Structure formats: structure tokens, C-alpha cells
Amino acid sequence: MSAARTQVRIPVTKTPKVYIGGAFVRSESARTFKVSDRSGAFFGNIPQCTRKDLRNAVEAAAKAGPGWARRTPYNRAQILYRLAEMIEARSLELVDALARFGERASDAERGVSVSVDRLIHYAGWADKYEQLLASVNPVASPHFNFTVTEPMGVVGVIAPDRSPLLALVSMVAPVVASGNTVVALASETAPYPAILLGEMLATSDLPGGVVNLLTGFRREMLPTFATHAHLRAVYADVKGEDRRALRAGAADSVKRVRFVEGAAGDWLSDSAQGLEFIRAFVELKTTWHPIGS
Amino acid sequence: MPSRRTSPPRPRASLIFGDLWEFDPAPETADPKLKPRYDLFIGGRFVAPRTGRYFDSVNPANERKIAEIALAGEADVDAAYAAAARAFGPWSALPGRERGKYLYRIARLLQDRAREFAVAETIDGGKPIRESRDFDVPMAAAHFFYHAGWADKLAYVAPGAAVSPLGVVGQVIPWNFPLLMLAWKLAPALAMGNCVVLKPAETTSITALKLAEILQDAGLPPGVVNFVTGAADTGAAVMGHPGAAKVAFTGSTEVGKRIMRQLAGTDTRMTMELGGKAANIVFDDAPIEQAVEGIVNGIFFNQGHVCCAGSRLLVHEPVADAVIAKLKNRLRVLRVGDPLDKNTDLGAINSAEQLSRIRRLVAAGVREGAVLYQPPCSLPGKGFYFPPTLFTRVTQSHRIAREEIFGPVLSILTFRTVDEAIEKANNTPYGLSAGVWTDKGSRILRMSTELKAGVVWANTFNRFDPASPFGGYKESGFGREGGRQGLLDYARLS
Numbered sequence: 001m002s003a004a005r006t007q008v009r010i011p012v013t014k015t016p017k018v019y020i021g022g023a024f025v026r027s028e029s030a031r032t033f034k035v036s037d038r039s040g041a042f043f044g045n046i047p048q049c050t051r052k053d054l055r056n057a058v059e060a061a062a063k064a065g066p067g068w069a070r071r072t073p074y075n076r077a078q079i080l081y082r083l084a085e086m087i088e089a090r091s092l093e094l095v096d097a098l099a100r101f102g103e104r105a106s107d108a109e110r111g112v113s114v115s116v117d118r119l120i121h122y123a124g125w126a127d128k129y130e131q132l133l134a135s136v137n138p139v140a141s142p143h144f145n146f147t148v149t150e151p152m153g154v155v156g157v158i159a160p161d162r163s164p165l166l167a168l169v170s171m172v173a174p175v176v177a178s179g180n181t182v183v184a185l186a187s188e189t190a191p192y193p194a195i196l197l198g199e200m201l202a203t204s205d206l207p208g209g210v211v212n213l214l215t216g217f218r219r220e221m222l223p224t225f226a227t228h229a230h231l232r233a234v235y236a237d238v239k240g241e242d243r244r245a246l247r248a249g250a251a252d253s254v255k256r257v258r259f260v261e262g263a264a265g266d267w268l269s270d271s272a273q274g275l276e277f278i279r280a281f282v283e284l285k286t287t288w289h290p291i292g293s
Numbered sequence: 294m295p296s297r298r299t300s301p302p303r304p305r306a307s308l309i310f311g312d313l314w315e316f317d318p319a320p321e322t323a324d325p326k327l328k329p330r331y332d333l334f335i336g337g338r339f340v341a342p343r344t345g346r347y348f349d350s351v352n353p354a355n356e357r358k359i360a361e362i363a364l365a366g367e368a369d370v371d372a373a374y375a376a377a378a379r380a381f382g383p384w385s386a387l388p389g390r391e392r393g394k395y396l397y398r399i400a401r402l403l404q405d406r407a408r409e410f411a412v413a414e415t416i417d418g419g420k421p422i423r424e425s426r427d428f429d430v431p432m433a434a435a436h437f438f439y440h441a442g443w444a445d446k447l448a449y450v451a452p453g454a455a456v457s458p459l460g461v462v463g464q465v466i467p468w469n470f471p472l473l474m475l476a477w478k479l480a481p482a483l484a485m486g487n488c489v490v491l492k493p494a495e496t497t498s499i500t501a502l503k504l505a506e507i508l509q510d511a512g513l514p515p516g517v518v519n520f521v522t523g524a525a526d527t528g529a530a531v532m533g534h535p536g537a538a539k540v541a542f543t544g545s546t547e548v549g550k551r552i553m554r555q556l557a558g559t560d561t562r563m564t565m566e567l568g569g570k571a572a573n574i575v576f577d578d579a580p581i582e583q584a585v586e587g588i589v590n591g592i593f594f595n596q597g598h599v600c601c602a603g604s605r606l607l608v609h610e611p612v613a614d615a616v617i618a619k620l621k622n623r624l625r626v627l628r629v630g631d632p633l634d635k636n637t638d639l640g641a642i643n644s645a646e647q648l649s650r651i652r653r654l655v656a657a658g659v660r661e662g663a664v665l666y667q668p669p670c671s672l673p674g675k676g677f678y679f680p681p682t683l684f685t686r687v688t689q690s691h692r693i694a695r696e697e698i699f700g701p702v703l704s705i706l707t708f709r710t711v712d713e714a715i716e717k718a719n720n721t722p723y724g725l726s727a728g729v730w731t732d733k734g735s736r737i738l739r740m741s742t743e744l745k746a747g748v749v750w751a752n753t754f755n756r757f758d759p760a761s762p763f764g765g766y767k768e769s770g771f772g773r774e775g776g777r778q779g780l781l782d783y784a785r786l787s
Contacts, residue, residue, distance in 0.1 A: 132452045137776055139758035140435065147762050147778060150742075232767070244558040251553035253722075254546065254565065254768040275453055276786055284778050286762050287741045289751040 018047045018215055019198025021060030022208015027216070028052050035192065037100045046191045049216035051224040054183065057212040058230050061154040061181035064209030069151050069179035073127035080123035080177060083204035084116045091116070094196055098165060101190040114268055115169040121273050122173040129178065129278045142291045149282035151179035152256065156225045158218065158236035160260070164190040165197060166267045171235055171260070172211055174277035183212045183231070191215040222246065229253040233281055237265060316628070319635040321422045325413035327499065330361040333369055333522060334505035336376035337515025343368040350499060353419035353641040354632050354676045362498045365521035367530050370490070373519035374536035377461040377488035380516030385458045385486035393444030396483060398511040400437035403504070407431065410500055414472055415632045417499040419641030419677070420595050422633050432757060433476035439759035440480035443780055447485065450777055456784035458486035459562065460538030463531045467544045468494035468643050469598040474543055475501050477774045479518060485783040488517050492531045495524040496644050529555065537561050539783070546723070546768050564772025564782050566600070566764055568697040569725030572718035573603030573754060574740065577611040579730035583752065585619045588703070591728055591754040593627060593681055596639050597701040598647070601726035603754055605694055606705045607714055613707045617685060624681045625668040639701055642677040651679050651700035658684050658693035663704070689720055697723070711736065715743045724766030728754045747773070
């Protein structure tokens with residue numbers, strides 16, 4: 001009798017939810033879209049986020065912004081490092097998720113390990129980029145004049161379909177390293193790794209709202225990414241008409257728009273990381289003060 | 294022994310220096326060496342426009358015609374881009390050491406002819422000779438000199454990355470600092486190895502075309518720099534040209550947005566230096582006399598035709614009455630009139646169009662309930678002039694507190710706490726500059742951190758330097774001009 005009880009166990013499936021403002025939520029619209037694994041078997045219902053979800057996420061990111069920007073660079077570094085630790089510890093699960101949605105096992109393993117290394121790369125930058133981007137300026141008058149960087153604020157990230165984990169991590173990490181907060185739209189075709197990433201973000205000491213991950217359809221949300229005035233910049237891996245639409249919408253609020261170009265999109269390579277990606281999402285502020293009595 | 298006064302002192306009538314005597318005219322008389330007609334500067338030569346058309350450049354101080362300026366059409370802009378594209382190969386291949394020597398030459402030749410250029414600038418744009426002589430022209434030369442030295446040190450600009458020039462850069466500049474804005478745009482572009490097609494503002498083309506003479510004298514290779522003159526259509530052709538690897542624009546936020554939309558379907562890089570509505574914040578512990586001078590400099594420098602002008606004064610309530618009283622006195626001694634007079638503080642408004650915009654916004658201020666103050670002053674009968682103006686009892690919803698007036702008009706608001714000052718200062722879509730006046734160091738650093746602006750002047754205002762990055766947050770644009778950071782905006786990184 002007891003043998004019969006242990007023979008069959010139905011696995012518990014997980015309800016995929018998006019990570020917004022430090023909480024796991026469904027789309028406010030209660031819409032979902034079905035995702036199947038590479039074998040065609042039903043996997044789950046993914047939240048089909050809306051423009052309203054995007055606006056909610058921007059609000060959460062804006063709320064988290066000042067606190068995150070005020071953290072010391074050392075603290076931001078440790079939190080990013082902690083996120084890398086969380087991913088490393090759950091790397092098997094991530095490899096499995098990537099492989100389940102089409103990546104070869106070896107590529108999936110490599111994608112996860114490079115994602116961890118990339119986070120560590122940017123963790124290290126958090127308390128160093130300032131010394132390279134800022135300056136004390138030798139002006140021709142009796143003034144102390146210096147230029148420092150500041151985060152832009154809330155930055156929108158639109159990740160590509162391919163490399164659903166590594167590309168997303170590579171785009172988000174340099175943006176938050178400098179104190180920005182992020183609203184990111186995950187891969188449309190393989191959204192589940194981003195949902196897993198959200199669970200790791202939640203256990204990484206990263207304050208809620210610093211990184212917000214949405215799933216859904218790019219064509220539904222891209223116009224709002226372009227025009228939302230509180231998104232101060234957008235970093236997108238899109239092409240053609242999507243680029244035009246983002247740039248045109250961004251003009252309304254003089255938003256900074258940056259696209260993934262050339263070698264920067266070779267996600268596995270070292271050319272996809274570095275100081276330039278941090279520089280792209282900081283403002284430069286110059287302060288003058290007289291030197292005198 | 295003089296007896297000590299025991300009764301409380303009677304309020305004394307304030308002594309207004311300017312009421313005591315009239316000044317004799319002190320006009321600057323150097324010859325600006327103007328030509329009656331200026332052609333386009335393309336491929337190292339002055340060429341007639343293919344449109345066959347010219348427009349008049351008028352002295353805003355007396356409405357007299359100064360010269361005729363060529364009107365460039367699309368074919369002319371094409372020719373300028375073609376000349377720049379031809380020049381780009383050899384120019385970018387030239388060792389930085391040699392490129393730099395051309396920029397040094399330009400700086401020196403401009404210094405040689407500084408007074409002549411200052412007079413030309415004042416006649417063409419209306420700014421006081423004191424400013425064109427002591428600020429615009431020497432600062433323009435300084436920009437060429439500073440960037441000349443970068444040309445052979447580009448390997449140090451971006452740590453960890455190699456830099457290379459972008460190609461042909463299209464640039465459109467405004468009329469408020471014609472020669473200086475030209476220097477801000479040209480010098481870093483050339484130091485990095487780019488070639489340039491530049492359009493000066495319609496009302497102030499002359500010093501650019503005079504600088505073309507210097508470029509010829511300096512032996513700058515033909516086509517490296519090309520000037521096409523004209524109005525908005527010419528500007529749109531320069532910004533939208535398919536030959537532009539990058540465009541750089543300084544002007545209004547409205548036009549900047551239009552350019553961004555115009556270029557949305559292209560991969561042309563952009564930098565935008567747009568409008569502003571800067572808060573100049575005075576705390577109760579500030580050195581009041583210095584602050585008053587800073588406020589005056591902040592809003593009346595160049596008749597207020599300054600994108601980073603301190604056009605919103607935020608005064609701490611405990612000192613508001615004292616500051617406003619001192620400001621009113623100070624306004625009474627500002628001399629408005631002939632820009633060529635060395636004693637003039639406020640010259641002519643750049644154009645009839647700009648004058649009517651200022652009048653419109655000032656009328657809106659009165660209509661919306663702010664209290665206007667203008668000192669008694671007589672304006673010349675001919676020309677475009679506007680007296681120094683301040684508004685008290687301004688609220689944040691007034692148009693004069695929100696819109697860029699670009700004229701000698703100061704809107705005064707008050708605040709009680711540091712947080713309120715920050716909140717009010719940042720309550721604008723703009724973010725170009727801000728001023729803070731206080732004796733407290735930690736407060737300066739806090740304000741500097743919290744103010745969403747690209748330049749913060751603490752206990753000073755309207756300071757500029759080629760080594761100091763300048764540019765805005767939010768709708769004041771993106772990109773920087775000046776310093777290592779500005780240079781990078783003209784580079785491709787790899």
C-alpha cells in the first residue's frame with residue numbers, strides 16, 4: 001500500500017510571473033501567452049505585459065532610483081557581485097531553461113557562465129568608472145572646476161530574442177552599475193530565463209524596483225518605451241523600423257537612445273562589455289566654485 | 294569730538310551712481326573690415342550660391358544693412374558635403390601633430406585680429422563690445438588653442454578604447470555667440486580628424502565668413518571646413534544630409550526635437566545643446582553683494598540671449614526683500630544702448646523677431662499676475678532694445694517661470710527650505726545649468742548633487758572654459774562641449 005502511494009508523483013509546475021518593484025506579479029491585464037519548449041510541449045503561460053505594466057514598472061524604478069543612486073559605489077559593487085553568486089549557484093537551472101527553449105547544451109552552459117562573469121566585470125567597475133570618466137578641469141580663471149558622472153535615472157532596456165539571459169544581463173548590468181534603475185523587456189521568443197533571472201534578482205540584495213523585468217510583445221510596448229517621459233534613456237537591441245520608431249518617439253522628451261551595434265552584440269565576447277557601456281548611461285555634471293578668500 | 298548719534302538712523306535716500314552724471318559716448322572705432330557681400334565658403338574658396346540669392350544682414354543696433362549674405366540651397370549644401378567628403382581622407386590621415394598645428398595657427402591668427410572680429414561681432418549681433426572684446430573672441434581663440442593640443446594625444450582620450458574620427462560632421466549654431474559657438478563646434482571636430490559643414494545663424498553669419506579668411510590664411514586644406522549660410526531650410530538640409538556621419542546642433546529645444554524626428558530613420562549620430570530655464574538659488578547666508586552681481590551677470594549677460602542664463606531667481610525668504618531691493622538699485626545703473634559703446638552693459642536685442650518674442654512673454658507675465666519692474670531708462674530710437682526687467686511674485690505656473698524667454702527678463706520666486714529650493718529648481722523640463730549662492734560648503738555640494746543640470750555654478754555664474762565640459766540634462770539636450778568629455782562626442786570608439 002505504501003509502495004503504491006510513492007509510485008506516482010505529479011510534478012508541481014511554476015506559475016511564471018514578472019518581477020516589478022521587487023514583487024512577482026501577473027500582468028495587470030491578466031493576459032498571458034503560451035510558451036512551448038523545443039519539443040513543442042506546453043511549458044507555461046507567460047504574462048503578456050501591457051503599456052500599463054510598463055508605466056507601473058517605470059514608477060517602481062523611479063521610486064527606487066534615488067536610493068540606489070545614493071548607495072556607495074562599493075555597496076553597489078557588492079550587490080552586483082552577490083547577484084553573480086546567486087546565478088552561479090542556480091546555474092544548472094538556468095542552463096536547463098536555456099536548453100529547454102532551444103539552445104544547445106554547450107551554448108547554454110557558456111551563456112550562463114559568461115553571464116556570471118559579466119556581472120562580476122561590472123561589479124568591479126562600480127567603484128572605478130568614476131575615476132576614468134570624471135575630471136578636474138584646468139580652467140583659465142581662479143575656479144575649482146570638476147566634472148562628475150551621475151546616473152540618468154530610469155533607463156528602458158529592450159533585449160533581443162536570442163541569448164535571452166546573457167544579452168539581458170549584458171545590457172542591464174552596465175546601466176545599474178552607475179546607479180540607474182531599469183525597466184527591461186525580455187526576449188519575446190524565450191522569456192522564461194528572464195523570469196528565472198527575476199527570482200535571482202529578488203535574492204541578491206538588489207533593492208526592489210532597481211531592475212524590473214517585463215515579458216510580452218515588443219510591438220505592443222515599444223511605442224511606450226519611446227515616448228514615456230520618465231524613461232530618460234533607452235538601450236535597445238532592435239533593427240529597422242523599430243529603431244526609427246524609438247528615435248522618433250524619443251524626440252518628444254529628448255531621450256537618449258542607444259542601440260546595440262556591431263561587436264557589442266557578440267554577447268559571448270569581451271567586446272560586449274567595458275567602460276563605454278557605462279559611459280553611455282551617465283550624465284556629466286560640471287561644478288564651478290571660485291578659489292579665494 | 295564728533296558726537297555719537299544716539300537716535301536710530303533715518304533711512305537714507307539710496308545713492309544711485311548712474312543718476313549723478315551722464316557718460317560721454319565712448320565708441321570702439323576699430324575697423325571691422327567688412328565686405329559688402331559674402332559668398333559661401335566651400336572647398337576652401339568663396340563661391341556664389343547656386344540659388345543666385347542673397348539676404349541682408351542687419352545691424353540690430355540701428356537696423357541698417359551691413360552686408361549681403363549668400364543663401365545656400367540644397368545644391369550648395371550638397372557641394373559642401375562633397376568637398377568635405379573629398380577632404381576627409383587626407384585630413385584624417387594627417388598625423389595629429391600636424392593637424393594640431395593648423396588649429397594653433399587658427400587660434401593665433403584670430404588673436405591677431407581680435408579687435409576687428411569683436412567689432413564685427415558686435416555690429417552683426419548687437420552684443421556690447423565689452424563682451425565681444427573680452428569674452429567671445431578671446432574665448433573662441435582659447436577653444437582652438439586648447440583643442441589644438443589634443444590632436445596628437447587622442448590615444449589618451451578614452452581609456453581602454455581606440456578613437457577614430459567619424460567623417461563629415463554637419464553643424465548648426467545659434468545667433469547668441471556666433472563666433473564662440475563656431476569655435477566650440479569646429480575645434481573638437483577638427484582635432485579629432487573630422488571634416489565639417491557648418492551653418493551659422495541667419496542673423497549672424499559674418500564672423501564665420503571672416504573666420505573663413507583666417508582658415509585660408511592658415512592654409513587649412515580645402516574642404517576640411519565649409520560654411521553654408523541661410524535660414525531654417527538651409528539648416529534642415531545640413532542636418533538631414535545623407536553625407537553627415539554626425540550632426541551637432543545648438544539652438545532651441547523645439548528645433549532640436551524637430552531635427553531628432555527628421556533623423557529618426559537614419560543612423561546619423563547627434564549631439565544637441567538646447568534651451569534652458571536655469572534656477573539661480575540664493576540662500577540667506579550668501580554674500581549678498583556678490584550674489585546680486587552674480588544674478589545680474591546671470592540674466593543680463595548678452596542681453597539674456599544665453600541658453601544657460603539664470604532666468605529664474607530663487608531667493609530664500611529671509612533675504613528676499615533685501616536681495617530684490619539691491620537688484621532694483623543695480624538695474625538702475627545698467628546702461629542700455631549702443632553696443633559699440635565701451636560703457637554699454639546691455640546692447641541690442643538680436644532681431645525684431647526676438648524682440649517681439651520677449652515682449653509677448655513679458656506681456657504674459659503681467660497678464661498672469663506677476664509684478665513687473667523696469668528701471669527708468671531711455672532706449673535709442675532706432676534698433677531693437679529692451680530694458681532690463683524683473684518680475685516679482687512669480688509662481689511656478691507662470692509662463693515666465695516655465696518658458697525660455699532668451700532676453701533680459703528675470704523671474705523671481707522665493708523658497709523657505711533647501712528641499713523646496715531643489716524641488717522648484719528641478720521643476721522644469723530643462724536641465725542645462727543652475728546657480729547656488731551660499732557660504733556653506735556642504736550645502737553647495739548637496740545642491741550640486743541634487744540639481745538636475747549639466748553645469749552648476751556655485752557662488753559664481755556664467756563661467757565658461759574650453760577645458761570645462763558644457764551641456765545639458767533632460768530636454769536641454771545631450772552630449773558635451775569642452776574638455777576631454779566633449780572631444781569624445783566627435784569620435785568613434787573601438
